[in-house]
Amino acid sequence: MPAPTQPQRVLLGLPSSLLFPHDVSTVDVRRPENVRALSAMELDTQVLVGALKSPEASLEERFELVLPIATLARLVSRTHLQGGGMRIVLKGVRRARVEALTLEDGCLWALPGPAPALDGDPARAQRGLARLLAALDELSASAPEEFGEVAEVLPLYGSDVDRITDLLAANLSMDYATEAQLLGELDPAKRLEQLNRVLEGELARVRAELRLDERMARRDRRELLRRRIEAMRAELGELSPHEQEYERLATLLASTPLPKAVREDLTRELELFQRTTSDNAAAGRIQGHLEWALGLPWEEPSTPADPRPFDEVGAILSDSHVGLDDVKQRIAEILAIRQLGGGARGTAICFVGPPGTGKSSMARAVAAALGREFLTIPVGAKTQERELAGLSRHREGGGPGAILAGIHRVGSRDPVILLDEIDKLSLGGEGTAAGALLLVLDPEHNTEFFDHYLGAPFDLSGCLFIATANDIEEIPETLLDRMELIAFQGYTEAEKYRIARRHLLPRARQHAGIDAGALRISPGALRDLIRGWTEEAGVRSLQRHLIALGRKAAVDVVRGGDGLKVRKADLGKLLGPRTVGEETRMGRPGVGVATGLAWTSVGGSLLPLEALAMAGSGRVILTGSLGEVIRESVQTVLSYVRTTISAHGLEPSLFDEVDLHLHFPSAGTPKDGPSAGIAIAVALVSLLTNRPVRHDVALTGEMSLLGAVLPVGGLREKILAAGRCAIREVIVPALNAEDLDGLPEEIRGSVTIHTVSHVQEVLELALLPERGPRRSVRGGESAPRPIARRARRGARRRASEGGSA
Secondary structure (H helix, E strand, O other): OOOOOOOOEEEEEOOOOOOOOOOEEEEEEOOHHHHHHHHOOOOOOEEEEEOEOOOOOOHHHHHHHEOOEEEEEEEEEEEEOOOOOEEEEEEEEEEEEEEEEEEEOOEEEEEEEEOOOOOOOHHHHHHHHHHHHHHHHHHHHHOHHHHHHHHHHHHHHOOOHHHHHHHHHHHOOOOHHHHHHHHHOOOHHHHHHHHHHHHHHHHHHHHHHHHHHHHHHHHHHHHHHHHHHHHHHHHHOOOOHHHHHHHHHHHHHHHOOOOHHHHHHHHHHHHHHHHOOOOOHHHHHHHHHHHHHHOOOOOOOOOOOOOOOHHHHHHHHHHHOOOOHHHHHHHHHHHHHHHOOOOOOOOEEEEEOOOOOOHHHHHHHHHHHHOOOEEEEOHHHOOOHHHHHOEOOOOOOOEOOHHHHHHHHHOOOOOEEEEOOHHHHHHHOOOOHHHHHHHHHOOOOHHHEEEOOOOEEEOOOOOEEEEEEOOHHHOOHHHHOOEEEEEOOOOOHHHHHHHHHHHHHHHHHHHHOOOHHHEEEOHHHHHHHHHHHOOOOOOHHHHHHHHHHHHHHHHHHHOOOOOEEEOHHHHHHHHOOOOOOOOOOOOOOEOOEEEEEEEEOOEEEEEEEEEEEEEOOOOEEEEOOEOHHHHHHHHHHHHHHHHHHHHHOOOHHHHHOEEEEEEOOOOOOOEOOOOOHHHHHHHHHHHHHOOOEOOOEEEOOEEOOOOEEEOOOOHHHHHHHHHHOOOOEEEEEHHHHHHHOOOOHHHHHHOEEEEEOEHHHHHHHHEOOOOOOEEOOOOOOEEOOOHHHHHHHHHHHHHHHHHHO
């Protein structure tokens, strides 16, 4: 390679750090071109050590990325390395400006131009220097092994700011960009500012490390003192706190009546606790488990399970709830069998009924009647077995399940346990909570209920389990088979009135913190409230409205008034518009419309339906969010009506000339079930024959393909819904006659009930005579009356035209 003309120097770019003036650095050179250039030089030859904007750039890129200020250095020594390359030692001389940068034979060459220090503010530089030396003194005192040597050397250079800043920059740990910025700064005062910022960061780091060291030292001192105290107690013959806790647990274990297997398991736990040290995390976990397990009610009840006289139990149940005579009778029968030591189909009772019908409060009344503790477990919110049967104490987050945790809380071995909303258990998806409940409710297994946190069996046979549910169809079959079902029916208006007077109104006053005189409701206002603002089988909504009135009365009392006296005319102003309207009930007889009755988990309701016919090709359109069963009911009714339409003076062929559209209003509410069969038949026959349907009649009943009326469920709730909506007559299947025997006289007196066996009886009761002629809106001529006749004449006309052609 031809030697470059002087005074050009080889320009080296260090990949990880920079060389500052007055600093000495050892560099390994790997590029063959640089090695050849350095080999041809004499020692003490000067080279340039530059700063790059990107130290990882390629040679061609470096040519563009060299920063304008570099360090002119002297080549002190060089040594060839095995495998190629050269190790050189460089000593920084001064800053130099990179000029005339060229690329020859793979090496960068440049002229080292002058780069004199700028004349800044001397006073500012001295202030910066004093601040730097003070920070360095503090760092030297806090971390002498890291900053002690440089703190001793720098004061030797007096006020030579260039020398001090360069030496300090070479000895501090900084990133490449910060080093390049310091090297390129020609103003000493600004270099001092940058270095002061770096030292402030180092001070913050060192101070944080010192605080951590102090905390660790205090902890070590406390541990040392603790060990010394334990040693002194041992010399004095005193027990340590850990040993005292062991003695307390041992005494508690010895005095607790435990089954043999449980005592052996807890004894092993206690021995493990004795072997652990007080500072071991396992000691606290073992102690917590032992205290919880020994706190369970292991001892058999000292009094009989049902201490109250049976007549007193029945009286308490009767006074606690209005109505529900069948429910009280069933509960009395089950409790009598238990008191006599007999066996029922299961140890659990399941109250099934709409919301607000008193299921939970009846369970509480049962506990009060028996003189037992009462425990509520909302199983509807449980999805996993561990939530009911616990998680092992040996696992992270281990703890008892809800059942034993509740028994531990009430401190009784034979409480009444309410398993609330057991029908919501299926909402847990892939959960396994139903498996744990199966063991709880099965009398063959609940004598040895296994909670994984306890790690031993616990006898639950003394507990009385009462479950509640709204929809029996949602309860897993295996659980349903192990419970005695008791149905809670909806309340009549008179029963709601008595419940409100006896229970809900006093509760609303108590909730508002007012006395009886501050909230008074007239009988007419209370009845109108029940009719116009509540449409439910239970009394939950009624309770909310009474509490709302109580709040308004409380506001009046606080303002200095006498409270609230509610009359019928005041309800709209106090509670807003009526929420129970008559939009679902027909106001007058109509063609192609009928009022069915539905039953859901929240009670009964009206199920209106509408039918229209239009010229077409025999299609059937169904709307209203209908399920598969109700769609099949429509097909069954259509088949029956087609085969019997000739009895109404019509021809079966008309079904091929018209499209039928059946709509069930409230399309956002899903509807399903077979009980709308006879209502669909009435609407279709009315539409085809132009006979209006009575608006004061509601119908429920499944219809067979031959016209037989089959029984349905929820009859009481449906009839109550009809009575609430001022329906005067209800048509029901004759096969449901036994269900009518249990209806209270109040319902029988307000609604006339017709029992039918065949759909022809339904048509005779629900349909009025055929309407008279109607006038055409356009021409004024008499229009044919039934839609079927219009369709039949249209069919004949098209057939005649086809023949003449």
